Amino acid sequence: MRKEALSNSQRTFTVKTVRENKRVDGRTSFEFRKISIHFGISFGSCHVSFGYTRVFAQVSWEIVKPRSFRPNEGDLFINVELTPIAAPHYEVGRLGEFGTELNRLVERCLKESKSVDVESLCIIRGEMAFRIRCDVHVLNDDGNLVDACCLAAHTALCHFRRPDFTVAGKDVTIHPIDEGNPVPLCIFHHPLAVTYAFFNNGKQAILDPTYLEQAFCDGQLVVGMNTYKEICTWHLGGRMSISKAKLIRLTDMTYSIVTSLVNLMEKALSKDAEIRYASKVLN
Amino acid sequence: MAGLELLQEVGLRIDGRRPDELRKLLCKLGVFTQADGSAYFEQGNTKVLATVYGPHEVRGGRSKILQDSAIINCQFSTATFSQVDRKNRPRGDRKSVEVTSHLKQTFSSSVKTELFPKTQIDIFVEVLQSDGGILSACINAATLALIDAGIPMKDYVCACTASLIYDIPLVDVSHAEKAGGGPELTIATLPNSDEIVYISMTHRFHLDYSSKVLDMAIQGCKQVYKLLDEAVKLHVSKLGISKK
Numbered sequence: 001m002r003k004e005a006l007s008n009s010q011r012t013f014t015v016k017t018v019r020e021n022k023r024v025d026g027r028t029s030f031e032f033r034k035i036s037i038h039f040g041i042s043f044g045s046c047h048v049s050f051g052y053t054r055v056f057a058q059v060s061w062e063i064v065k066p067r068s069f070r071p072n073e074g075d076l077f078i079n080v081e082l083t084p085i086a087a088p089h090y091e092v093g094r095l096g097e098f099g100t101e102l103n104r105l106v107e108r109c110l111k112e113s114k115s116v117d118v119e120s121l122c123i124i125r126g127e128m129a130f131r132i133r134c135d136v137h138v139l140n141d142d143g144n145l146v147d148a149c150c151l152a153a154h155t156a157l158c159h160f161r162r163p164d165f166t167v168a169g170k171d172v173t174i175h176p177i178d179e180g181n182p183v184p185l186c187i188f189h190h191p192l193a194v195t196y197a198f199f200n201n202g203k204q205a206i207l208d209p210t211y212l213e214q215a216f217c218d219g220q221l222v223v224g225m226n227t228y229k230e231i232c233t234w235h236l237g238g239r240m241s242i243s244k245a246k247l248i249r250l251t252d253m254t255y256s257i258v259t260s261l262v263n264l265m266e267k268a269l270s271k272d273a274e275i276r277y278a279s280k281v282l283n
Numbered sequence: 284m285a286g287l288e289l290l291q292e293v294g295l296r297i298d299g300r301r302p303d304e305l306r307k308l309l310c311k312l313g314v315f316t317q318a319d320g321s322a323y324f325e326q327g328n329t330k331v332l333a334t335v336y337g338p339h340e341v342r343g344g345r346s347k348i349l350q351d352s353a354i355i356n357c358q359f360s361t362a363t364f365s366q367v368d369r370k371n372r373p374r375g376d377r378k379s380v381e382v383t384s385h386l387k388q389t390f391s392s393s394v395k396t397e398l399f400p401k402t403q404i405d406i407f408v409e410v411l412q413s414d415g416g417i418l419s420a421c422i423n424a425a426t427l428a429l430i431d432a433g434i435p436m437k438d439y440v441c442a443c444t445a446s447l448i449y450d451i452p453l454v455d456v457s458h459a460e461k462a463g464g465g466p467e468l469t470i471a472t473l474p475n476s477d478e479i480v481y482i483s484m485t486h487r488f489h490l491d492y493s494s495k496v497l498d499m500a501i502q503g504c505k506q507v508y509k510l511l512d513e514a515v516k517l518h519v520s521k522l523g524i525s526k527k
Contacts (some may be wrong), residue, residue: 191487240480241392248497
């Protein structure tokens with residue numbers, strides 16, 4: 001299906017509202033929508049929503065042979081699915097430009113910043129290793145998919161538990177999850193992405209754009225950062241240019257935003273751990 | 284490559300350059316007769332060819348026509364012999380699609396597309412030899428090809444890469460330096476106004492170094508601009524001369 005055509009009156013209204021330092025849904029320029037994080041029954045399933053944008057991530061594992069040029073490392077594979085569930089103009093199977101962009105951004109922010117220790121996933125050097133696969137499904141697209149997918153994927157990876165294993169010579173025993181203590185992944189740092197949309201020839205920036213704001217903006221800047229103040233990714237998209245000073249200023253601002261997002265994530269994780277522990281004790 | 288450090292104590296890199304030195308650049312414009320504009324660009328061992336067709340009628344359906352500006356259509360492909368291991372798929376894999384969309388974005392914001400409504404401008408880039416800094420070489424080559432085609436742009440689009448070793452920023456990283464594991468920042472600027480039109484980064488570095496690394500990359504872009512401008516002026520001065 002073709003993308004729904006957006007009218008000029010929608011465009012002028014949205015752009016004019018941002019120009020007056022307001023937003024159509026009543027937020028301020030640098031305010032997030034309501035963010036909620038929920039977990040499923042199995043380890044590694046996480047549902048994140050930013051207002052009406054909903055994303056679901058599921059982490060799974062399998063045993064594979066490590067790659068020949070990295071024999072002592074396991075593998076982390078992150079895949080973002082954009083299907084017609086999210087919006088009618090997405091096609092099944094075909095990723096398209098936007099889907100590839102989204103996939104690469106999430107990969108760059110989470111995988112290439114080395115947030116997960118892949119060396120600890122190796123079982124026998126050169127022969128057996130864990131391959132951790134994180135599938136992110138976009139359930140509803142109302143803008144700001146990059147932030148939502150990064151948060152969902154990373155939270156799912158933090159929530160995930162892989163089975164424990166013992167090696168005796170050449171014999172490897174993988175203990176099933178209900179028998180042995182499942183082991184969490186070794187996560188070095190928490191990288192999360194923050195998107196800014198620009199209006200008014202790049203002069204005004206807003207945080208967490210909705211679908212309409214993204215459609216009418218001049219361009220977007222994605223900054224990936226972790227709580228140690230390290231920049232994990234920078235990406236400029238759309239038809240605009242940005243000066244170095246503005247880039248540095250927005251990147252500085254991202255640190256406090258990422259810290260609050262990580263706090264939210266950790267609170268949700270600890271609440272879920274409490275509930276699981278309580279139900280285990282009662283049983 | 285045991286024993287080879289990315290940055291030695293005397294301040295020299297693997298290939299003998301100083302941290303703020305670019306690799307040797309070679310530019311040739313007008314290398315093909317069929318294309319409206321073409322260019323061959325070398326940056327060290329990275330060799331890239333770019334051709335431009337247009338502005339011409341939009342191909343592929345009337346639904347793609349933009350009423351107020353031209354469409355920029357890019358295609359990026361790497362020759363199968365361009366890397367150490369044979370690359371079986373010249374185009375269509377994820378990284379190539381990503382580079383294609385980045386090229387498209389960069390030039391959509393720098394070519395004056397509002398002057399040619401309802402038309403299409405094609406930019407084809409082919410990597411002949413790959414030694415780091417592919418995207419920046421492609422952007423530089425495409426800029427030269429667009430100038431050769433006579434398409435109006437806001438300014439030259441000059442691109443450069445930068446990295447960080449310990450706390451020293453390096454400019455123009457080669458493949459060996461990138462494989463060493465350091466962060467790689469690619470930016471494209473409009474050199475006369477220092478506005479950044481494209482930025483992308485892999486791995487990570489600390490916020491406190493961001494200003495230094497950005498400065499180094501912007502300086503690199505200015506140097507590239509000087510060389511590109513010289514090449515264009517030389518090419519134009521020879522255009523009217525008859526061959527003996």
